[in-house]
Amino acid sequence: MSKGFHIWRIVARMVFLQKVGSQDLEHLLKLYSCDQPKYCTELQCLDNFFGLYTTRSHLKHVEAYTLPHQELGLFVIVDRYQMFVGCLDTENSNDILEQALHQLDWWGGIQCSTIRNRYAAVVGRVVQAKRLPLKFEMENNLYFLPRKAALELNVDVPSGFYLEALSQQDAHLVDTAWEWSHSGTLFFIERQIATSTCVGLYREDNQELVAWCIRSQDGFLAALQVKNSHQRRGFGAVVVKEYSRRVALLGYDVTAEVCPSNKASSGLFQKLGFKVIDQCSWLITVPAQGDFTWPDGE
Template sequence: MDRLQQVGVQQMEDLKSVYTRDWPKYCKEYYCLDNFVDLHRRDPQLENVKVYALPDLELGLFVIVDRNQISVGFLESERSESLLREALLQLDFLGGEQFASMPKRYFKAAMDVIYAKNLKIDINSATYSLVLSNEKALQFQVEPPVGFSLKSLDVKDAKVVDDHWEWSEPGTLSFIQRQIFCNTSVGLYKDEDNELVAWCIRAQDGLLAVLQVKNSYQRRGFGALIVKEFSRLEALQGNDIITEVVPENKASLSLFQKLGFRIINQCNWLLTEAPMRER
């Protein structure tokens, strides 16, 4: 097998075009690459991020290492699973890696590599992958309630976002800061004192993510308002909107489906156990 090679913005753009096939089957891979193209254009010396691909870009195979997060993609074929397995075996895994929001077609190859490298699974969580077309998103009429304003998040808001996120851990604050600086985000602010009461961001894998409404402001339709405005902003850039929801979160799943999102896949989050992990 050819060795993985590190690639730049132009090769990532070429890979993106490969993933327009059979839309929206590969929309997750497309928007993941799209995010990292934007990040590299804003910061060509992007720290702790490496994007790898095989020399034959038409295979579509890529592996993105973003600190401890691993994102992967390939076009399905008879050889694709074995190619991904062999590609991942070329990388050093020490434990503590997270295969982030990975479509189920990559699950077996990732598990094979985890076991081959004698790593242990710490978390294996399944999610539904949902998509909303930009045509539907452009139909949203968005009007904040009296006394509130919608605007993009400021980087200084990242601490509030991270403090309220159930998946917050050391290192997530820097992810949130980076994504707010580089990508679409939406916040609902109280006009009286500029308090941030609800928000979401575009995550590093292209997802509408970290959707949150502060407890004291729930049951007022603010979650739907944030999703609509985020979706509208993404649609104005020509994008469909993707997100993920754990099956147990019936309220979030119902919210997205009522707004027109449809389930297109199952994804898995795999976190390997870090060495000397504190319990």
Template structure:
């Protein structure tokens, strides 16, 4: 029999996560991606539409190989990128509905590109982002008092429609995603004190990095993006986490902000969206 995908659960993922502590922060993408899914499954053990796999070989487990399909998003990790394990696992997945390959570490992009070529998949996009990184000890120094007339606090699910509407990447099905991230992950919002209007925000996304960083147009150019970034970085560091963010090379304002705060670029991560191979498919809202 050939190599097959093997379903894994919380205990497996926790064991794999520990493997990625070595050579820190080389594998921080994999470590913090798994950290989020571990917390998801602890809080909500029977989450729908999350499938986690490795290959049914000892080598795959020794290398911490994982493939996670979270609704329409794909996350992958492996300690070794020279033994073909990632390519084998990707080849065994169902690509018929299209997948958004998210925050793929640069050492695995060759395997993914090879898969796309061999299966003759059409791409919606293929983008590279810089991985900005800061150690927890440094992030603990970022805490800042909110500007006069404003308060900093965690987002609530009631904020999700606004966050989703303002998010440049919003699409059908993304409101459910935003609501879930607010419920299960660290987030920060900057609110007008008298009206409680939400004017800036940031959420830890499921890959473990900061995302959905946004400031309302009416409140831009006042440094509010930096305020919420500093606060969420501090909150993560207070839990013992180093902090990551992914920024496109062409996004000069965000790149400049993270650099000014003291983040360092240590790697690149890739994003690919494949077209469905059997007609059109859109993830239903609310699943």
């Protein structure tokens, strides 16, 4: 066993997460903005939560952590039961991230969301070391569209329809139509509609919402849906183009996750110029005391 190994073990035991606020998140944003598009997902995740911290006077059940002095740009954000992570790529970054993740309370069940391929093995080792049974596991393709290309998309609004940001009244429809809807997702959708980029396509005659998408907590395009009565008319492409344009105007590239088996969505994103640049894993651990239910309104 080398001397260097002994030194690293001592350093590893000194890794301590600390809770942070909006100023720390803003500093982390600057760190990740320096190397794009490598850290495009980390940047947009931080941007989303920085926006939440600065627009909401009080955030319940949202905790952001980093290391003292933002070492390695490491962050862990726990949003109720969802966990998002990021760390700048250095020689010992995975070891430090692993030590940090061991400090979380995993026993209530955690949904490890959109875990980039570079973090997947670390998260997997922590789950295995804690002997946490998995409720769900999935790997998606990460689709990427550069900001410049998004700004060049031509958005043709079909006759008789108009594009507009979603309203809170639309949240229930978005949630019930979403393939991944479950207890708690309505809250997230309502919050994202209120605080982040979202797009809906509406009929002019009766204001019926027929197609939509939102920006999820991790900054990805999510919940893309076209009503069955209006499918095969190119409406999905219309809202994706408009969403992409709006995100690009904010200064960001556009990202989306698609399950490899979803050929229709994969084809749509490829047609619009998106490229697969990575894979993202989802892991859901089983709560030790059974599924948690949030009080009404939370």
